[in-house]
Amino acid sequence: MRIVRIVSAFLRAAILKETAYRAELVGNLFRSVIGIAVAVGGLAVVFSHTSELSGWRLEQAMVLLGVYYLVQGIVQTALSPSLNEVVSEVRKGTFDYVLLKPVPSLLLSSTRRFVVWHLADVLLGGAIIAIGLIRLEAQITFGVAAIFVGVMVGGVAIVFSIWLALTTLVFWFVRVENITMIFQLFFDTGRYPVEIYPFWLRQLLTFVFPVAFITTVPAQTITGREPLVAIWLAPLIGALALLAAARFWRIGLSRYTSASS
Amino acid sequence: MIVRRTTLAGALALTRAELADMFQYRVVLFLYSLWEVVHPIVYLAVWGAIAGEGEVGGLRLSDFAAYYLTFMLVSHVTAAIEIYTFGPMIQQGELSPHLLRPMNPVWVAAARNISYKSVSMLLLIPVWIGLVIILRPSFTITAGSVALFLVALVVAALLSFLVGTTFALLAFWTTRSFSFWEIWIGLTFLLGGQVAPVELLPGFVQNLATALPMRYTLGFPIEVLLNRLDPGELALGFALQFAWLFAAALIVRAVWRAGIRQYSAVGA
Numbered sequence: 001m002r003i004v005r006i007v008s009a010f011l012r013a014a015i016l017k018e019t020a021y022r023a024e025l026v027g028n029l030f031r032s033v034i035g036i037a038v039a040v041g042g043l044a045v046v047f048s049h050t051s052e053l054s055g056w057r058l059e060q061a062m063v064l065l066g067v068y069y070l071v072q073g074i075v076q077t078a079l080s081p082s083l084n085e086v087v088s089e090v091r092k093g094t095f096d097y098v099l100l101k102p103v104p105s106l107l108l109s110s111t112r113r114f115v116v117w118h119l120a121d122v123l124l125g126g127a128i129i130a131i132g133l134i135r136l137e138a139q140i141t142f143g144v145a146a147i148f149v150g151v152m153v154g155g156v157a158i159v160f161s162i163w164l165a166l167t168t169l170v171f172w173f174v175r176v177e178n179i180t181m182i183f184q185l186f187f188d189t190g191r192y193p194v195e196i197y198p199f200w201l202r203q204l205l206t207f208v209f210p211v212a213f214i215t216t217v218p219a220q221t222i223t224g225r226e227p228l229v230a231i232w233l234a235p236l237i238g239a240l241a242l243l244a245a246a247r248f249w250r251i252g253l254s255r256y257t258s259a260s261s
Numbered sequence: 262m263i264v265r266r267t268t269l270a271g272a273l274a275l276t277r278a279e280l281a282d283m284f285q286y287r288v289v290l291f292l293y294s295l296w297e298v299v300h301p302i303v304y305l306a307v308w309g310a311i312a313g314e315g316e317v318g319g320l321r322l323s324d325f326a327a328y329y330l331t332f333m334l335v336s337h338v339t340a341a342i343e344i345y346t347f348g349p350m351i352q353q354g355e356l357s358p359h360l361l362r363p364m365n366p367v368w369v370a371a372a373r374n375i376s377y378k379s380v381s382m383l384l385l386i387p388v389w390i391g392l393v394i395i396l397r398p399s400f401t402i403t404a405g406s407v408a409l410f411l412v413a414l415v416v417a418a419l420l421s422f423l424v425g426t427t428f429a430l431l432a433f434w435t436t437r438s439f440s441f442w443e444i445w446i447g448l449t450f451l452l453g454g455q456v457a458p459v460e461l462l463p464g465f466v467q468n469l470a471t472a473l474p475m476r477y478t479l480g481f482p483i484e485v486l487l488n489r490l491d492p493g494e495l496a497l498g499f500a501l502q503f504a505w506l507f508a509a510a511l512i513v514r515a516v517w518r519a520g521i522r523q524y525s526a527v528g529a
Binding site: 027030031034035037038041042045046048049050053054178181182184185186188189191192195196197198201 | 289292293295296299300302303306307308309310311317318437439440443444447448450451456457461462463466
């Protein structure tokens with residue numbers, strides 16, 4: 001209960017702070033619309049030469065693209081602002097103030113900031129998913145929707161874990177401002193179904209750096225395609241990744257010595 | 262355009278300094294350049310999945326491999342980074358000291374551009390060679406196409422630099438030059454030969470891509486190298502590439518003059 005109160009206080013503060021930059025909403029919305037229009041245009045070009053891309057129809061690929069933007073929006077709204085701050089605080093030594101507060105450091109470090117304007121990506125991603133599903137005339141039962149949400153939560157948990165693990169490296173290497181680019185590098189392969197990649201890359205993107213579970217698997221679940229892997233694996237891997245990343249965070253934390261000591 | 266000898270010496274000195282500066286950030290630069298490797302691989306995978314054992318619009322998997330491997334190098338050489346290197350200088354008032362020097366600050370942008378690319382190219386090439394071994398491309402090149410390619414590549418890099426500088430100069434008027442830049446990036450993605458070689462774009466879009474400048478900063482040199490163009494298309498391509506270069510030079514000059522007139526550093 002206390003955790004909910006803390007997080008909602010952060011969220012309120014973030015919204016208050018960001019309403020000072022209302023024009024940012026317009027700017028971000030504009031950029032998101034362009035980005036998504038270009039991505040859909042790209043799909044149109046690809047599908048002008050084929051009716052199926054590794055078994056995915058245009059509408060299904062659109063749903064997948066929507067999932068990509070949805071996750072991207074969540075990352076930029078809720079994950080990256082908070083965790084990027086950890087990197088600069090550890091460098092400057094002001095991470096002390098996080099440790100001194102009577103709240104678990106991991107909770108505080110990962111929920112402090114919300115850049116609400118990036119919700120534009122979440123909304124537009126949702127819209128693309130909806131358009132794709134309507135054009136597929138998909139029959140979405142309550143059960144399918146529930147599984148989709150579960151798989152999405154698993155995917156976001158995986159994203160969070162990877163991001164947290166990369167951030168935790170700051171306790172060893174200090175100067176890691178750009179390390180989360182590694183995430184973006186892999187994540188960008190998730191704009192298309194993982195089936196298009198050659199065997200070795202597909203394995204890498206499924207089991208080592210599980211982008212497949214972040215975009216392909218959720219899109220499969222809701223468009224009724226044959227699943228790539230057993231669906232229950234997604235939340236399971238998400239939970240395991242979270243545990244591992246939290247453990248890694250604690251190990252990293254024990255190495256923190258503040259600045260100049 | 263006549264470049265004075267002192268300007269040239271200054272440009273060289275600037276490049277040396279920027280090179281030393283860039284070399285400090287080699288790890289970050291390596292990550293940036295990996296980015297330029299990932300995107301072509303995604304689209305190579307897309308077209309490879311469609312082509313399978315057959316072909317798409319006359320291109321086989323090995324042709325796509327050659328196209329996108331060349332793409333990696335070309336996109337690296339022609340990348341416009343001025344929106345990151347030059348735009349912030351204007352926004353944060355760091356331009357002022359450079360204005361006191363006896364040469365145009367655009368040279369600073371040029372020096373950064375060249376040193377960034379030299380350092381990261383060194384890091385990129387081993388990765389690229391590895392990919393050539395894995396992906397088995399069929400490079401359909403001839404001595405003539407290599408010669409013409411080098412010309413097209415240099416012009417593409419110049420054109421791209423001028424376009425990038427123009428967008429960076431918008432920082433004189435707006436803090437949102439990034440939004441405009443994103444439109445350009447999006448159009449280059451669709452029409453410049455990134456999502457697909459221009460020859461695979463549907464009819465009217467292909468004509469649009471041929472007329473607009475994006476292809477001449479990216480796709481055109483690749484098509485030249487891999488002999489994808491007949492003599493008529495080649496001539497038209499070079500004519501349009503030089504025409505756009507000339508136009509871009511005029512535009513960047515006009516924008517610079519208009520911008521500098523109403524520039525006031527932060528705090529003025």
